[in-house]
Amino acid sequence: MCGIVGVIGAEDAAPLILDALKRLEYRGYDSAGIAAVTADGAMDRVRASGKLRNLEKAMAGHPLAGGTGIGHTRWATHGAPTDGNAHPHVAGRVAVVHNGIIENFRELRRALEDSGATLTSETDTEPVAHLLDRALGAGADLRTALVETLGALEGAYGLAFSFAGQPQTLAAARFGSPLAIGLADDIKMIGSDAIALAPFCDEIIYLEDGDFAILSADKVEVFAKDGTPVERPAQPVPMQVSLAEKGNYRHFMAKEIHEQPEVIARTLSHYIDVGAGTVRSSAAPVDFRKVSRLSISACGTAYYAGLVARYWFERLARLPVDLDVASEYRYRSQLFAADELALFISQSGETADTLAGLRAAKAGGQTIAAVVNVPTSTMAREADIVLPTLAGPEIGVASTKAFTCQLSTLAALAVKAGIDRGTLAPFEAEGFLNALAELPRLVAEAVTLEHAIERVARIVAPARSALFLGRGTSFAVAMEGALKLKELSYIHAEAYAAGELKHGPIALVDDELPVIVIAPYDDLFAKTVSNMQEVHARGGRIIAVTDARGAHAIGDTAEELIVLPDVPAFVAPVVATVPMQLLAYHAAIINGTDVDQPRNLAKSVTVE
Numbered sequence: 001m002c003g004i005v006g007v008i009g010a011e012d013a014a015p016l017i018l019d020a021l022k023r024l025e026y027r028g029y030d031s032a033g034i035a036a037v038t039a040d041g042a043m044d045r046v047r048a049s050g051k052l053r054n055l056e057k058a059m060a061g062h063p064l065a066g067g068t069g070i071g072h073t074r075w076a077t078h079g080a081p082t083d084g085n086a087h088p089h090v091a092g093r094v095a096v097v098h099n100g101i102i103e104n105f106r107e108l109r110r111a112l113e114d115s116g117a118t119l120t121s122e123t124d125t126e127p128v129a130h131l132l133d134r135a136l137g138a139g140a141d142l143r144t145a146l147v148e149t150l151g152a153l154e155g156a157y158g159l160a161f162s163f164a165g166q167p168q169t170l171a172a173a174r175f176g177s178p179l180a181i182g183l184a185d186d187i188k189m190i191g192s193d194a195i196a197l198a199p200f201c202d203e204i205i206y207l208e209d210g211d212f213a214i215l216s217a218d219k220v221e222v223f224a225k226d227g228t229p230v231e232r233p234a235q236p237v238p239m240q241v242s243l244a245e246k247g248n249y250r251h252f253m254a255k256e257i258h259e260q261p262e263v264i265a266r267t268l269s270h271y272i273d274v275g276a277g278t279v280r281s282s283a284a285p286v287d288f289r290k291v292s293r294l295s296i297s298a299c300g301t302a303y304y305a306g307l308v309a310r311y312w313f314e315r316l317a318r319l320p321v322d323l324d325v326a327s328e329y330r331y332r333s334q335l336f337a338a339d340e341l342a343l344f345i346s347q348s349g350e351t352a353d354t355l356a357g358l359r360a361a362k363a364g365g366q367t368i369a370a371v372v373n374v375p376t377s378t379m380a381r382e383a384d385i386v387l388p389t390l391a392g393p394e395i396g397v398a399s400t401k402a403f404t405c406q407l408s409t410l411a412a413l414a415v416k417a418g419i420d421r422g423t424l425a426p427f428e429a430e431g432f433l434n435a436l437a438e439l440p441r442l443v444a445e446a447v448t449l450e451h452a453i454e455r456v457a458r459i460v461a462p463a464r465s466a467l468f469l470g471r472g473t474s475f476a477v478a479m480e481g482a483l484k485l486k487e488l489s490y491i492h493a494e495a496y497a498a499g500e501l502k503h504g505p506i507a508l509v510d511d512e513l514p515v516i517v518i519a520p521y522d523d524l525f526a527k528t529v530s531n532m533q534e535v536h537a538r539g540g541r542i543i544a545v546t547d548a549r550g551a552h553a554i555g556d557t558a559e560e561l562i563v564l565p566d567v568p569a570f571v572a573p574v575v576a577t578v579p580m581q582l583l584a585y586h587a588a589i590i591n592g593t594d595v596d597q598p599r600n601l602a603k604s605v606t607v608e
């Protein structure tokens with residue numbers, strides 16, 4: 001997943017492209033490049049491995065002239081993140097930038113080489129430039145050449161092209177990877193998302209899968225894959241896409257952790273009417289009386305939100321729940337039945353596997369609901385029911401506030417399911433809604449534990465490996481805690497259901513292994529404490545995340561206690577997530593890793 005930008009009609013395209021790329025760096029940041037075309041048609045490019053600031057430095061010594069151009073920030077799939085593999089790739093008159101994977105690139109490459117072409121990179125993208133250049137060289141007009149070239153590609157792509165000798169033309173194409181066109185009076189732009197285009201454009205056209213577009217400074221023509229012109233409506237630039245600022249925080253992640261009370265409150269007030277004791281049907285238009293089964297799928301952190309939700313839906317609404325990581329769900333032989341609701345959870349609304357799962361369920365006749373944080377995303381546009389999380393833009397690659405807002409949304413939905421299905425008496429539903437109403441305050445209290453957690457991070461940061469344990473919803477929190485720690489601090493971390501400890505992971509326990517146990521004082525507490533004893537007896541270093549009653553019972557079995565406010569068991573997983581985030585954050589600071597942009601990761605994973 002990479003970031004793509006194109007500009008036509010500007011006075012000086014390169015600085016504008018660079019500015020827009022900065023807004024897309026969350027999509028990948030291992031190399032970057034820009035190609036610009038001058039008014040007399042000369043094309044030049046600059047590429048640099050590493051983050052965008054390296055490209056910026058390179059451009060200071062090698063300025064790019066011209067009002068038309070394309071740019072790219074890369075998350076490498078094919079070929080190491082070197083200067084030579086950085087986009088744009090050029091063949092003859094064509095320069096291309098690409099997001100996605102061209103699955104038949106080997107065959108394309110071989111055929112091109114057999115017929116005399118020289119390819120200079122290891123990427124799956126470069127053959128695309130050669131194919132289009134050949135089609136144009138054979139005399140085809142641009143529309144025909146694009147139909148021919150795109151028709152030869154298998155896999156997923158968002159593509160932008162510029163052309164030497166043609167400063168008045170840019171082209172874009174989309175299949176399986178997001179791409180939008182930005183419109184302003186004097187310029188037209190191409191971008192991976194609205195965030196990149198918002199400051200420069202008044203309106204946005206979202207391309208649909210299979211579309212391609214030919215742009216000049218004053219016109220955008222959109223075509224279906226076979227070259228037939230199609231109309232795609234221009235929409236106003238969404239309001240909520242201004243680039244978030246770090247404020248006084250050292251990292252976006254720190255800001256986003258601290259923002260949680262506010263954004264959870266915003267999200268919950270969208271869904272619940274505490275005064276009336278209801279979940280607003282207008283916000284969650286699902287009649288759960290008509291739903292016989294829920295299938296949830298998502299990736300990464302969003303999947304763990306689904307894992308918590310499964311416990312909630314089963315307990316509160318007695319609703320059977322299937323749960324899958326989307327990369328498995330999409331390729332399973334799913335058994336779709338009538339009256340099922342397929343629910344997809346995604347911060348970005350663009351994750352390739354989740355989107356493919358959504359489309360598979362749609363093709364199977366399922367009703368589709370999507371919990372998404374980006375209201376203009378592909379999933380939001382393709383779902384039957386959109387359940388927004390109102391977390392605002394999340395910039396840190398590791399998800400924090402989007403996750404707790406997903407949990408808040410899913411908790412409200414589970415209460416609605418319980419009300420609809422009659423499994424919750426009105427007083428019980430009211431109790432759950434009151435607990436939700438308390439969440440912003442409870443999360444704010446959990447955030448104040450930062451100093452205690454910083455101390456614990458000093459135990460965890462030097463470790464080679466860490467184990468996270470929990471039962472029930474605390475198991476899901478343990479999974480999220482282990483994911484946060486490994487992605488941010490590069491410490492190997494695994495999470496287990498505490499009851500599984502003796503079936504293998506206990507072999508890892510020695511006096512160097514930090515074992516983080518999430519153990520609120522709930523109906524599974526005694527069971528979890530038994531597992532804690534098993535670790536303690538083998539010299540493991542226990543860090544217990546609990547509440548006051550739990551702390552009293554655990555006593556000195558734990559080396560460190562993180563004592564959360566007393567919270568109703570229903571909302572405990574949301575509150576217990578906060579120390580997981582802070583622990584990973586501080587371990588990363590101690591280990592000196594890149595908190596907001598950890599190595600090898602990207603925020604929006606638009607490739608398989």
Ligand code: G6P
Nearest residue numbers: 299300301302346347348351399
């Ligand atoms: C990437 C991000 C994770 C995120 C996952 C799913 O791996 O680094 O933070 O949880 O994608 O993303 P989504 O946008 O679908 O929630």
